Amino acid sequence: MAATKPKRAPFEIQGHSVVAGTRALINLPVGVFINHAQVDLTLTVIHGRLPGPTMLVTGCIHGDEINGTEIIRRLVKTGSMKRLRGTLLAVSIVNVPAFLNRSRYLPDRRDLNRLFPGSATGSLGSRLARVVTSELVPRCDLVIDLHTGAINRPNLPQIRVTTADSSALELARVFNAPVIVLAPQRPNTFRSLCYAEKKPIILYEAGEALRLDANSIRHGVEGILSVMRHIEMLSQRKTAARKKKIDPIVCEKSYWERAAIGGIFTPLLALGKSVTKDEVIGFVADPFGGNETPVTASREGVLIGRTNEGLADEGDGLFHIAVFSNLDQARDQIAASNQALPDTNDELDDHPVPYDPFMEEVEPTDPPEV
Numbered sequence: 001m002a003a004t005k006p007k008r009a010p011f012e013i014q015g016h017s018v019v020a021g022t023r024a025l026i027n028l029p030v031g032v033f034i035n036h037a038q039v040d041l042t043l044t045v046i047h048g049r050l051p052g053p054t055m056l057v058t059g060c061i062h063g064d065e066i067n068g069t070e071i072i073r074r075l076v077k078t079g080s081m082k083r084l085r086g087t088l089l090a091v092s093i094v095n096v097p098a099f100l101n102r103s104r105y106l107p108d109r110r111d112l113n114r115l116f117p118g119s120a121t122g123s124l125g126s127r128l129a130r131v132v133t134s135e136l137v138p139r140c141d142l143v144i145d146l147h148t149g150a151i152n153r154p155n156l157p158q159i160r161v162t163t164a165d166s167s168a169l170e171l172a173r174v175f176n177a178p179v180i181v182l183a184p185q186r187p188n189t190f191r192s193l194c195y196a197e198k199k200p201i202i203l204y205e206a207g208e209a210l211r212l213d214a215n216s217i218r219h220g221v222e223g224i225l226s227v228m229r230h231i232e233m234l235s236q237r238k239t240a241a242r243k244k245k246i247d248p249i250v251c252e253k254s255y256w257e258r259a260a261i262g263g264i265f266t267p268l269l270a271l272g273k274s275v276t277k278d279e280v281i282g283f284v285a286d287p288f289g290g291n292e293t294p295v296t297a298s299r300e301g302v303l304i305g306r307t308n309e310g311l312a313d314e315g316d317g318l319f320h321i322a323v324f325s326n327l328d329q330a331r332d333q334i335a336a337s338n339q340a341l342p343d344t345n346d347e348l349d350d351h352p353v354p355y356d357p358f359m360e361e362v363e364p365t366d367p368p369e370v
């Protein structure tokens with residue numbers, strides 16, 4: 001029986017060929033570990049039957065920011081990938097050496113996200129950056145890069161986008177995270193490289209390092225699927241799950257409320273909540289039973305990041321507060337973006353991971369079908 005001729009040319013990379021309508025896991029060689037084991041960048045290619053854009057999604061450029069890895073794991077398992085138009089390139093663990101060490105940084109203590117564009121003859125991290133720069137970026141049309149806050153410093157799900165990058169800002173709005181933060185360029189970052197190469201890039205920041213949290217993961221997966229529908233890699237949902245089209249509020253300014261004194265720190269404000277000027281949002285207590293010093297908000301805004309540590313030295317950043325010109329609108333957007341998430345027993349939530357043991361119970365779902 002004669003096979004039907006594929007409508008698209010195969011996706012080709014370093015001698016590998018992925019036929020239209022199929023997917024593949026491809027190892028791109030980067031270097032050699034100290035034990036002589038090969039360091040590879042493992043790339044998932046889903047090459048749709050029909051032509052369309054090529055989107056690159058990257059996770060774990062910082063090796064301990066594992067929400068991104070989980071977001072990509074769920075994304076590539078989504079049933080609608082079978083009907084993909086265009087090509088999805090997904091790297092769930094960019095910084096393999098750091099991931100193995102459960103560390104943000106490379107084994108030589110460098111930050112991979114300061115080594116772009118990298119060099120084929122440089123350090124391990126520089127070579128990693130080079131493989132991304134030379135093999136993946138030229139093959140894609142747009143990029144979504146997934147990050148989290150640092151250890152013990154969770155971020156409210158938010159998109160960071162380069163100031164004045166209007167095409168990326170449009171994608172950021174479609175992603176529909178609770179907050180969009182405009183960020184200036186930082187030299188040698190993946191974001192600045194993509195910007196220079198004229199590939200629109202949005203950076204998703206959600207949750208904290210080394211911890212999976214259901215909200216950040218669900219916002220991430222839903223956001224990527226929204227972008228894929230918007231650029232017609234996926235067809236629109238038949239039933240409009242997003243009842244209300246909201247214009248996300250862009251934050252242009254944010255500040256850290258810092259500890260005025262060292263001691264035992266207790267926060268009184270959850271991520272995503274708004275604060276008024278002079279509101280008491282936490283306190284720092286003298287460990288010997290003396291004074292409790294209140295922490296107050298110096299400006300009104302929304303809490304987009306926080307330390308979860310119970311200890312603070314004088315000057316430590318405690319609360320990251322975003323300032324908006326229209327706080328009511330910002331509050332509405334945060335609420336609307338949460339309502340836009342599908343129910344927890346949706347197929348994407350095959351293993352809900354509650355962020356906080358004291359939060360409301362997450363209903364267990366049936367294990368995924370094999």
Ligand SMILES: [Zn+2]
Binds near residue numbers: 061065147
């Ligand atoms: Zn990061």
